Amino acid sequence: MMDRLLQLITLNKFNRVHRTVHLTVRFCYGLGTSLLLYSERLNLKAIVPNEVFRVLLITISSVLFSFTLWLGIEALKMSQRGSDKFIKPPGSRVLQIAQFCYSRKKYERIFLQTAADMREEYFEACSAGQIWKARWVHVRGVWSFYAAVLTDIPLSVVGLVVKLWIAAK
Amino acid sequence: MFGNEPRLPSGKELIVLDLLANKREMYGLEMVKASNKLARGTVYVLLSRMEDKGYVSSRQVKDENASGMPKRIYSISGLGQRALTATRQAHATMNWGIA
Numbered sequence: 001m002m003d004r005l006l007q008l009i010t011l012n013k014f015n016r017v018h019r020t021v022h023l024t025v026r027f028c029y030g031l032g033t034s035l036l037l038y039s040e041r042l043n044l045k046a047i048v049p050n051e052v053f054r055v056l057l058i059t060i061s062s063v064l065f066s067f068t069l070w071l072g073i074e075a076l077k078m079s080q081r082g083s084d085k086f087i088k089p090p091g092s093r094v095l096q097i098a099q100f101c102y103s104r105k106k107y108e109r110i111f112l113q114t115a116a117d118m119r120e121e122y123f124e125a126c127s128a129g130q131i132w133k134a135r136w137v138h139v140r141g142v143w144s145f146y147a148a149v150l151t152d153i154p155l156s157v158v159g160l161v162v163k164l165w166i167a168a169k
Numbered sequence: 170m171f172g173n174e175p176r177l178p179s180g181k182e183l184i185v186l187d188l189l190a191n192k193r194e195m196y197g198l199e200m201v202k203a204s205n206k207l208a209r210g211t212v213y214v215l216l217s218r219m220e221d222k223g224y225v226s227s228r229q230v231k232d233e234n235a236s237g238m239p240k241r242i243y244s245i246s247g248l249g250q251r252a253l254t255a256t257r258q259a260h261a262t263m264n265w266g267i268a
Contacts, residue, residue, distance in 0.1 A: 109220070109227075109241065110213040116238040117198040117209065140209065147210025155214065 023074050030068030090122050090138045091115040094145045110152065114144050177256050178224060178249075181207065181215055186224060186253040189245035196242055216243060224249035 091114075098111035118141030125134035178186060184204050189195060197216060201207045207215075219225045220243075227241040245253070 106217065109217040112238065113197055113213045113241055114209070116240050117196075119238060120198070144208075144210035147208065148214055151211045151214045155218065 023071055027068060027071040030064055030071055033064060033068075089119055091118050091141055091145070094142060098145070098149075106152070110148050111145065114141070114148055117141070118144065177259065178219075178252050182219055182224065183253070183256060185212075185215065185219060185243075186245060186249050189225060189243060190250065190253055194242045194244045196240060200243075216241075219249070222248075224252060 095111060095115050099107050102111065118137060121137045122134050122141070125131075125137055184206055185200060188200050188203055192199075195203075197212045198209075201209050201212050216225060216227070220227060223246055225243050226246045227243045229239050230242050231239055
């Protein structure tokens with residue numbers, strides 16, 4: 001599982017870097033060509049006397065410049081997209097808190113199972129590319145933790161009171 | 170009043186016992202998906218208490234497919250089966266008495 005995750009992260013990182021470099025190179029090439037054409041446009045009448053060719057050249061340079069701008073924005077977006085650092089899977093923090101606060105038996109029977117279910121659904125949604133569903137699963141999973149705590153505390157208190165009452169009888 | 174004598178299972182415990190009696194073994198999440206009365210947040214608290222009462226038994230299995238975390242699979246115990254049968258009989262008698 002961990003190997004597969006590492007492989008996926010490495011692959012993702014490689015794809016992102018490759019795409020960013022590719023887009024940046026294309027952006028620079030486009031920008032250079034556009035600037036060249038625009039600089040020639042200043043003295044275009046002398047260089048291209050034919051009006052049709054001149055209009056065609058201006059159109060091409062405008063299209064190329066727009067395309068270059070789009071490439072630049074894409075490259076910017078790509079470079080700003082997420083970092084490559086490891087992120088903890090959902091429910092890690094609440095699991096740590098539960099491990100500290102509860103007995104091993106309760107931790108394994110209740111909280112670990114809740115986290116396992118949440119992660120199963122979360123990874124399923126992620127692998128299907130359903131980001132919003134994954135976010136919703138995360139929120140619902142954290143709420144499940146609190147619901148488990150809220151359900152467990154009163155039951156434990158009542159159980160303790162009953163045990164004490166029986167012992168006192 | 171609160172001795173060690175066995176008591177009939179509650180409503181949600183009955184749902185779990187019913188599901189486990191129909192299917193041999195089930196995960197907690199499967200139970201939640203199979204029944205609309207069980208919630209994700211409370212099902213494991215319920216199962217834990219049922220395990221303490223001896224109605225269900227569980228074993229840990231390594232789930233390789235999704236999260237990679239150890240999961241517990243639950244099955245009905247002999248006491249759970251007897252409790253379910255007794256509750257069904259009690260309900261049938263009550264229904265017959267009302268009718």
